[in-house]
Every structure is written in structure tokens, then in C-alpha cells.
Amino acid sequence: MAQDVFREVEDDLKAERVRKIARRYAGAGIVVAVFAVAAGVAWSWRVSGKNADLLLKTGIYLSALRQTDHISPSSAGPVALPETAQAGLISLRKLATTSPEGIKTLARLQEGGVQAAQGDIKAALTTWDLVQNDERADPLLRSLASLLWCQRQVDDGDPAMLRSRLSLLSGKDKPWSALASESLAILDLREGKVDAARKKFAALAEDQAIPSGVRSRAQAMLEVIEAPAG
Numbered sequence: 523m524a525q526d527v528f529r530e531v532e533d534d535l536k537a538e539r540v541r542k543i544a545r546r547y548a549g550a551g552i553v554v555a556v557f558a559v560a561a562g563v564a565w566s567w568r569v570s571g572k573n574a575d576l577l578l579k580t581g582i583y584l585s586a587l588r589q590t591d592h593i594s595p596s597s598a599g600p601v602a603l604p605e606t607a608q609a610g611l612i613s614l615r616k617l618a619t620t621s622p623e624g625i626k627t628l629a630r631l632q633e634g635g636v637q638a639a640q641g642d643i644k645a646a647l648t649t650w651d652l653v654q655n656d657e658r659a660d661p662l663l664r665s666l667a668s669l670l671w672c673q674r675q676v677d678d679g680d681p682a683m684l685r686s687r688l689s690l691l692s693g694k695d696k697p698w699s700a701l702a703s704e705s706l707a708i709l710d711l712r713e714g715k716v717d718a719a720r721k722k723f724a725a726l727a728e729d730q731a732i733p734s735g736v737r738s739r740a741q742a743m744l745e746v747i748e749a750p751a752g
Contacts, residue, residue, distance in 0.1 A: 579621045583629060586613035590632060593639040600642040611636050627659040631667060638674055647671055662697055665690075669698045669705070676705050677712065684709055700732035704740065711747075720747055 589610025593603065603611060614636070617629035634649035653659055653667035672679070672688050688709070691702035703722055710719035726732065726740035 573622075576622050576625065579617060579625045582613055583617055583621075583625055583632075586610040586617065586629070587632060590614065590636045593636060601640050603636070603640055607636065623658050624660065627653055627656065627663050631663060631670075634667070634670065638670075643674055646674060665696070665698055669701055672702070672705055676708050681709060681713060700726060700729070700736045704736055707740075707743070711743075716747060720744065723747070 587610070589606050593607055611633065614629045614633040618626050618633060621629060630649055630653050634646045634653070637643075637649060638646035650667040650671040654664050654671065656664065668687055669691055672684050672691075675684060685706065688702045688706050691698050692706060693699065696702070703726060707719045707722035707726070710716070710722065723740040723743045727737050727744060729737065
């Protein structure tokens with residue numbers, strides 16, 4: 523009986539350590555969004571050719587991105603943005619209503635990132651859902667919006683809903699499969715499914731075809747899971 527009690531205490535302590543590590547990586551998706559945005563902007567600029575309006579809106583977007591991509595994440599609820607970032611957010615919102623489809627989608631993705639960083643998670647989720655539900659938007663960016671929506675709720679959102687959405691993103695040859703699997707593993711830990719989480723992290727840590735950052739985080743999570751409590 524005593525051994526069972528001690529084992530339960532150790533498991534609780536280990537689970538808390540794992541949750542802390544998981545929260546440390548909670549903002550990883552925003553970094554992914556920035557890279558996706560940069561790729562999208564480069565593509566838009568390349569194919570724009572003679573489209574002066576697209577060139578103009580792309581330039582405005584790049585400026586807004588520079589103004590808003592260094593906001594320190596807040597976990598204490600909505601906070602006021604610095605003046606420069608506020609100007610960038612206003613530009614993003616204008617772009618989301620007046621731009622060609624590609625720039626509109628990119629602007630909304632970044633707007634959601636800014637809202638999440640300043641602590642307004644509810645607004646961020648709404649913005650990302652607008653992208654995810656926009657049938658005119660690029661499928662790659664729609665799935666990214668869904669991933670970000672899930673990542674921001676993996677610690678406290680409805681598990682069934684999160685698994686449903688992440689399962690659509692984690693299949694073979696899906697562009698965000700590794701990140702979706704990472705979120706599913708963290709969700710496993712949250713629900714006490716340590717063995718399932720261990721298997722997912724182990725697979726990610728060994729997969730040379732995925733981004734190195736995902737592999738590194740997976741290895742770190744494995745070390746935390748396997749470390750003795752204390």
C-alpha cells in the first residue's frame with residue numbers, strides 16, 4: 523500500500539513537471555506562422571508581376587509584420603500593446619478586409635498571433651477560425667490556422683474537440699503533421715496517457731524528415747517523462 527502511495531505521488535510530481543515543459547513550448551506555433559507567412563509573402567511578391575495593388579498591400583503587410591512580430595506573450599489576460607505594435611495591428615485589420623485573398627489570409631493569421639501574444643486568446647481563436655473556415659483561402663494556411671487554434675488550447679481546451687481537429691492535420695503527407703502530432707502527445711500527457719505520449723514523442727524524435735526544432739522538443743519531453751521524480 524505504501525509503495526502505491528509513493529508511486530502515485532511520484533507520478534503527480536512528474537506530470538506537473540511535464541505540464542511546465544509543455545507550457546514552455548506553447549508559443550512554438552506562432553514561430554511556425556511567421557515562417558509560413560514569410561513564404562507566402564515571397565510567393566505573392568514573385569507572382570504579382572504587374573499587379574500594383576498586390577505589391578502595395580504586400581509592402582504594407584511586411585511593414586505590419588515587422589511592427590508586430592516581437593510582442594512578448596502574456597498569460598495574464600489582454601494587455602495594452604506598444605504604440606508601434608498597435609499601429610501594426612490596425613494595418614493588419616485593414617489588410618484583412620481590403621486586400622487580395624492571399625494577403626488577406628496572411629494578415630488574419632498574423633492578427634491572430636498578435637491577439638494571442640497580448641493575452642486575448644478568445645479573439646485569437648475567433649480570428650484563426652475565420653481563416654480555417656474561409657473556403658477561398660489557401661488550404662495550407664487554412665490548416666495552419668486550425669493548428670494554431672488547437673495549440674493555444676492544448677492545455678485547457680475540450681480534449682475531444684482538439685483530438686478531432688488535430689487528427690485531420692496529423693495524417694501522412696499532411697504539411698503540419700509533425701506539429702499536430704506534437705500537440706496530440708501533449709494532450710495525451712494532459713489526460714494521463716503517458717505511454718501514448720511517449721510513443722508519439724519517440725517517433726518525432728527519430729524522424730529525420732521533420733523540422734529539427736520539433737525533434738529537439740520531442741527529445742526534451744522524452745527526457746522529462748523518463749526522469750525520476752524528485
